Amino acid sequence: MAILPKTDKYGLYEIRFESIGGLGANLAGKMLAEAGLKYLGLNVSSFSSYGSEKKGSPVKSFIRFAEPNTPIKVNSPVETPNILVVFHENLIKSMPVTLGCTEDTVIIVNSRKSPEELQDILKIPKGKIASIDATGIALEAKVKINGIILGAIAKAAGFITLEHINGIFEEIIGAKYPDLLKANINAIKKGYDELNLKEVALKKDYAFKPFVKADPALGYTNQIPGGIVPNPGNTVNKDLSAGRSGMIPVFHKDKCINCALCDVVCSDLCIVFKEENGQMFMKGVDYQFCKGCLKCVVICPKQALTEGVETEHDVKAMTVKLFSESDMAQNHK
Ligand code: SF4
Ligand code: SF4
Incomplete structure (x- = not known):
């Protein structure tokens, strides 16, 4: 019997994280993939894309699951995710986080806002939108938000359970930071319990946008001799x-x-x-x-x-x- 609820033409169930350095998206992606492999016997892949590997810079993580008899032959970034997770609400105003989403995508946002309010911020015409106040839970529990997000994903995805997420946390975080394990396990459960997932009503003013790979504005054909830094850290336009x-x-x-x-x-x-x-x-x-x-x-x-x-x-x-x-x-x- 199939484990995954829905797959694409290559037999893949895909998840994309839109995050910033320091929130633990890369590790969360690896733990999620490992949970699928260890507890469900799925084929999995997980990798991240980030720039200068510093706190605050944009990070994308990509996770793929396939049934045990389906090999994963796609190694490019996830373009049409089954689940999209936005680790920080403010990313929505500075990055095109929803590119490639369809009405079948479940969009989870770390936010205190309702799914209906998020629909207007994301400009999504319809579909499933979920909010979880991961930052609030994390500040209270003194943990990072990544476990809370994984708890929320377990609820939204259905095939990965809370026990699977707890198990992988015990193995990885428990071995490295045993003092933090109990607080993380409690926070993961809150992420699961407090996810506010809704099917939002159709809004015709908005439209899904197809995934496009953004070409850099400057490349070897048009770079100014000597090179320039077009967007340094402290220009007046920068939004941190x-x-x-x-x-x-x-x-x-x-x-x-x-x-x-x-x-x-x-x-x-x-x-x-x-x-x-x-x-x-x-x-x-x-x-x-x-x-x-x-x-x-x-x-x-x-x-x-x-x-x-x-x-x-x-x-x-x-x-x-x-x-x-x-x-x-x-x-x-
Ligand atoms: S200028 Fe005012 S706010 Fe800044 S360090 Fe001095 S006392 Fe504090
Ligand atoms: S005002 Fe400057 S020093 Fe203070 S928190 Fe913001 S970035 Fe840091």
Whole structure:
């Protein structure tokens, strides 16, 4: 009897993770594939694609399952996933995460929003959308989000069970970090129990977009002699919000002595100082450029910057812009 609920013309059940470095997507993909191999006897493959292997840079992981008598002969990235997992909601605004999705794709997003709200953010016409507040669960349990996401996948996929995910965690995480195992097992169960999966109603304003492989804007045919870096880390257009893992610095103006230590340690230059009557005053943080490292919180001698859970704050309203609208427009030219 077939184990997999649905397969493509090559006999494959495919999963794609859209994530950023530091959230554990690569390891989660490997553990998921290993669970399929070890507990279900499936043929599996798992690999990831990432750039400079640093926290905050985009990561994609691809997992394929096939029945025991079906070899996996496709080794390219997953284009039309059965399950798509978005590890950080902010990725949706900066990356085309839903390319290749169809009405048969189950889309799981790490978010507090409802599936209906996510449908409008993802611009998906119909299908199954699920949300799980993996960041909130992870912060409470003091674990990474990847186990919680695997618990959610077990519920959405059906053929992989909670016991399979627990088993692979016991084997891999239990051997390396035994102290973290219990908290992870509890968090995996929360991921399974709290997944909010819904079939959303048709919205004709939206359409599925086919998968296209993005060609780099500059290559050997049009590269400027000597080379340039077209998108360096701190341009005014850069949005680092997807690099945060759930925490932000929160500014308390009444405690600030304007010592500027926070500005010295912030490598992304997102602390905003403005001059008033010949003196510089700390005004706040431009969260567009803030990757949530919290170095500014650690250095502040007066607790004028404290750490806060991002989802409990209105980051947009708290943002103090570093650049004016005209500066931003100038940089786009
Ligand atoms: S380090 Fe703290 S006290 Fe000093 S300027 Fe920054 S927020 Fe204010
Ligand atoms: S957390 Fe603080 S130091 Fe880190 S990027 Fe944000 S503002 Fe800068």
